[in-house]
Amino acid sequence: MSVTRDAVLETLKQVKDPLGGGDLVSAGMIRALTVDDGVVRFVMEVDPKRAAEVEPARAEAEARLKALAGVASVSAVMTAHAAPAAPPELKPQSAKAAGPAGPQKIPGIDRILAIASGKGGVGKSTVASNLATALAAEGRRVGLLDADVYGPSQPRMLGVSGRPASPDGKTILPLRNHGVTLMSLGLMTGENEAVVWRGPMLMGALQQMLTQVQWGALDVLLVDLPPGTGDVQMTLAQKAEVTGAIIVSTPQDIALLDARKGIDMFNKLGTPILGMIENMSTHICSQCGHEEHVFGHGGVRDEAAKLGVPVMAEIPLDMSIRMAADGGTPIVVSHPQSPQAESFRMIARQLIADGNA
Numbered sequence: 272m273s274v275t276r277d278a279v280l281e282t283l284k285q286v287k288d289p290l291g292g293g294d295l296v297s298a299g300m301i302r303a304l305t306v307d308d309g310v311v312r313f314v315m316e317v318d319p320k321r322a323a324e325v326e327p328a329r330a331e332a333e334a335r336l337k338a339l340a341g342v343a344s345v346s347a348v349m350t351a352h353a354a355p356a357a358p359p360e361l362k363p364q365s366a367k368a369a370g371p372a373g374p375q376k377i378p379g380i381d382r383i384l385a386i387a388s389g390k391g392g393v394g395k396s397t398v399a400s401n402l403a404t405a406l407a408a409e410g411r412r413v414g415l416l417d418a419d420v421y422g423p424s425q426p427r428m429l430g431v432s433g434r435p436a437s438p439d440g441k442t443i444l445p446l447r448n449h450g451v452t453l454m455s456l457g458l459m460t461g462e463n464e465a466v467v468w469r470g471p472m473l474m475g476a477l478q479q480m481l482t483q484v485q486w487g488a489l490d491v492l493l494v495d496l497p498p499g500t501g502d503v504q505m506t507l508a509q510k511a512e513v514t515g516a517i518i519v520s521t522p523q524d525i526a527l528l529d530a531r532k533g534i535d536m537f538n539k540l541g542t543p544i545l546g547m548i549e550n551m552s553t554h555i556c557s558q559c560g561h562e563e564h565v566f567g568h569g570g571v572r573d574e575a576a577k578l579g580v581p582v583m584a585e586i587p588l589d590m591s592i593r594m595a596a597d598g599g600t601p602i603v604v605s606h607p608q609s610p611q612a613e614s615f616r617m618i619a620r621q622l623i624a625d626g627n628a
């Protein structure tokens with residue numbers, strides 16, 4: 272059994288931050304953590320002037336991780352990084368303070384794709400991280416904005432941690448891994464901090480994420496939306512010019528029913544629906560290869576036909592997809608040649624061919 276990402280983080284939390292009172296994880300020193308089949312990699316970002324003080328902690332972290340069951344190798348590298356200023360706090364803002372009305376083109380960002388689902392847990396975030404890395408593999412400049420306020424999961428799925436820096440106190444530097452520039456509401460609030468977001472606060476926070484994050488020039492920004500039809504979806508469509516929405520659903524009736532509500536909402540907001548992705552389509556047993564339709568089959572295809580939107584892909588329910596996501600390296604990166612990765616790469620190529628990414 273290979274080690275889990277959570278076990279690695281727990282171990283790193285036992286190592287004291289030599290520059291402050293807390294531990295390496297809460298100090299935000301651990302960056303780009305990936306855990307893949309027992310291979311643990313991360314970098315520690317340290318002010319070069321203080322590197323010597325931090326080295327014993329780096330060595331201790333490496334030694335503790337090597338002693339963990341299921342760890343094959345550990346690579347812990349220190350990188351020079353000038354002491355970051357604290358990023359600006361996300362403060363509640365009134366709708367007025369949140370900027371001008373009407374959808375705006377965000378400078379530097381050519382296209383925005385919303386990844387949505389009617390219901391939680393259908394694999395929307397898994398699809399978003401794999402799609403982002405697949406687009407990056409095709410040479411696109413890709414950003415991923417994790418706006419899932421109820422359960423921001425992209426930092427874990429893309430193997431990034433720590434609080435983003437803000438050298439000037441105004442703009443926020445996003446994080447980057449696997450060729451994807453990432454910003455997440457989760458990175459601004461701390462992993463275990465429960466945040467109750469209310470409408471106006473969300474509008475301000477989302478606006479900040481879109482306009483104050485230094486995304487650089489992007490061909491496409493994917494926005495991983497919270498499930499359902501709420502304030503974030505409305506705000507995004509009202510504030511930014513969204514190229515289109517992709518709806519992720521499982522073949523189950525209930526998930527489909529919820530997806531329908533999502534489609535209705537995007538129609539009302541005037542956001543084009545580019546297509547639906549059926550996730551957890553069939554289950555292929557990792558032992559015997561037997562194929563089973565755990566959540567039914569063909570539901571998404573029938574529904575999409577009724578609604579006149581294309582089905583972009585049917586992604587199987589597959590253990591390797593979950594393990595890759597949990598380890599911080601999406602399957603598109605960890606096993607690029609696998610049929611599972613190919614399903615995501617096919618969607619990426621289609622989006623590019625249609626001029627949508």
Ligand SMILES: Nc1ncnc2c1ncn2[C@@H]1O[C@H](COP(=O)(O)OP(=O)(O)OP(=O)(O)O)[C@@H](O)[C@H]1O
Binds near residue numbers: 390391394419586596
């Ligand atoms: N095709 C798949 N095969 C196997 N596991 C999957 C697949 N898609 C998603 N999962 C797993 O299902 C769980 C839920 O997925 P994910 O977090 O992407 O869902 P979500 O729709 O974004 O949920 P929420 O909106 O509640 O955050 C995760 O553990 C993920 O690894």
